[in-house]
Amino acid sequence: MxxxxxxxxxxxxxxxxxxxxxxxxxxxxxxxxxxxxxxxFRTQTQNTSSVPVWFFVPTLENFVAVIVGQNFLRYTLNSLIVAAAATGLGLLLGLPAAYSIARYKLRGLAVWVLVSRIIPYVTFLLPWFLIFTQLKLTGTYWALILTHLIITLPMIVWVMIAFFEDIPIELEEAGLIDGLTRFAAFYRIAVPLVAPGVATATILSFIYSWNQFLFSLILAGPDTKTVPVAVFNFISYGSVDFGGIAAAAVLITLPVVVLSLFVQRHILRGLTGGGVKG
Amino acid sequence: MTPALNPKAQTRGAVTLSSFVDRHLRWLMPAPAIIVLALLTLAPLLFNLFLSTQDRSVSSALPIRDVGLGNYVEILRDERFWNAMWQMLKFTLIAVPVQLGLGLGIALLLNRQLGAMQGVIRALVLLPMIATPVAVALIWSLMFNPQLGVLNYFLETLGLGRSLWTADAALAIPALALVDIWQWTPLVTIILLAGLQSMPEEPFEAARIDGASPWQLFTRITLPLLQPALFAALTLRLIDALKTYDIIEVITQGGPGIASETLNVLAFRTGFEFLRIGYASSLLTVLLIVVTVVALGVNLLRRRA
Missing domain, CATH: 1.20.5 (Single alpha-helices involved in coiled-coils or other helix-helix interfaces)
Incomplete structure (x- = not known):
């Protein structure tokens, strides 16, 4: 007892x-x-008090200053355009590739797609900067979309291989017997079956393009700056506007956090290059 | 695995294209992705190697000279390069072991607490690594502020002295490593937690019957079974820690002076601030070699283990 x-x-x-x-x-x-x-949500006076102010009446002045004063919506639009295009192109190229790797067990190819994760992104940036300058493409959305594909395409392939491997092959075989071509079996049977996977890959790819800093720092022009770069420029003028910086940080992070709620189970797969299932 | 081709499709001449596509689908489907990826990554990589043999400025007005391996010879004698190597190693050697240790500890804790809360906790744990790195860096730079930062307030409340954090040359790398630890320990945690949760029950039960102590269970069964997950986490973190760029650029810009200028940051500055493209390319080649050697080294270690 x-x-x-x-x-x-x-x-x-x-x-x-x-x-x-x-x-x-x-x-x-x-x-x-x-x-x-x-x-x-604090005023500059509250933020620069020597003892942290824990209780206060929240103010929206920092958000108004960032959104109106810093042209935040313009940069948000740029980020949206780049992330959406890089994700869309990534899906178009990545879905068939992932399907083939999963169905025909092209392991070597899967590893090759992973290699891009080892290479420091600055290594791609220098040559791309020279080439885009020659082509007069620096400062255009295209320069950003193409370089963001370096991130989104492998991410989509890694995530989708696992999803394609999870669906039974019998359904596609039945389709082939019914007279579908193999390619039709891919887009009429396999793709609809992995719709949740496509949603996951889309969100992950969007998040990583949204978060990207380095490529946009060099390749974006004044009109195509993405949000992280715009915010970085806005702080580098030596301001110690605590509230403004924090408000900008909240505004960049918010969409990412909301999106991440939908894909939590799969984030690990994306981050580790398919190596680990969450 | 290989269902017979539709006989109807083969007999009709009009569909030869579609049957050609079908026969070579295995390569045709990944081909566009392979070509685009090769153009985006392999081509610039080779171009970068070529650039590293040149003395070349961003400005097209200045002449381009071929210097062969001259840049690499210069690197060996460049004190700023050796500083950057050292800062990069210091950053990695502080951040990665702490991440693995803390990550293992937290994973073991979470594994014990299998409740309804686990889903919520797993969602929260993702936040540091999913948040935009620039935003993360901005918040930490506010917290590090020597005059008004909240970290110094905590230090004083605890009766410890104020710190200059990233404004102190000796502390800049450890402080940046602290940000990296905060940001990436969760990844290690989740990888190891996945490893812990996929472990078979039988060896533990057998050992318990044989009277093994909890410590023996941990060192003789848990750790060996966790080895693949530990190596996965170690590889990922080593590769990324060596390449860290965003948080350093935003928080210290490599400063004070060059106290936190890692190889990646130095290469970026050499190319885009000092405009010495050729030399920057050779620095990047060295960085790539270091990262590859480390990645292969860990892989070798894993095979031995």
Whole structure:
């Protein structure tokens, strides 16, 4: 009796400590986000007080300043255009490739697609900068869309290989017997079956294009700047506008966080190049 | 696996194209992606190698000289290059081991707490690595601010002295590594958690019956079974830590002075600020060699283990 009771007590104590440590970890992990949001809703006076102001009446002035004063919507539109086009092209090229790799077990090709993950992006940037300058393409959306394909295309292929491998081949075989060509079996049977996978790949690819900083930093022009670059330029003028910076950070991150909620299970697959299933 | 081709399609001449497509579908379907990827990555890679043998400025007004391996010889004597190598290694050697250790600890904790909360926690854990790196860097630079940053407020509250954080040459790399640790420990956690949750129960039960202690269970069964996941996490983190760019560029721009100028940052500056394309290309070749050697080295280690 007593032994059993003391064992259940140790177990409860252990579970208390496990939960306490998890809570501590989450606090440390989430604090920068909480601080970002608090800072974004405080006035400059509150933000520069020597003791942090924890309770205050939230103000929207930082958001108004960023959106109106910094032309934020224009840059958001640029980011949207680039991310949407790079994702669309990535799907167009990546879906058939992923299908073929999955169905014909082209392992070597899958590895080759992964190699691009090892190469530092600056290595691509220098040659692309010279080539785009020659072609007078720097500052255009095309320069950004093409370089963002370096990120979106492998990401889409990695994610989709796993989804295509998960669907049974019998359905496509039945289609072939009914007189479909193999290519038709791909787009009329296989693709609709992996629709959830396509949605996942689309969202992941969009997020990574949206987050991309380096390519746009060099290849974007004043009118095609994407949001991360625009925000980076806006802080580099030596301002210590805490609220403005935090508001900009909130505005860049918000769409990504919302989108990530739909694909959490698959983010791992995208981040690790299909190596690990979440 | 290979269903018979539709006989009707073969007999009709009008569909020869479609039957050709069907017979070679295995290569035709990935071909456009392969060609585009090769043009986007392989071609610039080779071009970059070619550029590294030139003394070439961004400006087309200046003449282009072939210098053969001259840039690489210059690299060996360039103190700024050796500084950049050292900063890159320091950053990686601080960030990656801490990420693996913390990630393992948190994964073991989460694995114990199999409740309804796990879904919520998994969603939250994703936030640091999914958030836009520029935004992450901006927030940390506000928190690092020596006068008004909240981190110094915490230090003072705890009775510790203020710190200059990234404004201190000696602390710039450790502080940047702290950001990287915050950002990427979650990835290690999730990879290892996936590994823990896919482990078979039997070896643990057998060992428990044999009277193994929890520590023995951990070192003799959990860790060996977790090895593939550990190596996956290690490889990914090493590759990315060596190449880190965004957070360094936004938070310190390689400063103060060149205290946090890693090889990637130096190569970028050499190309786009000092406008020495040829030299920048050779720096990038060295960076690529380092990353490849490290990736292959870890792979070799995994096969041995």
């Amino acid at each position: 007593t032994a059993a009771r003391s064992q259940s007590r140790t177990r409860r104590l252990e579970s208390f400590w496990v939960n306490a440590l998890i809570a501590l970890t989450l606090t440390v992990m989430l604090f920068p986000f909480a601080w970002m949001i608090l800072t974004a």
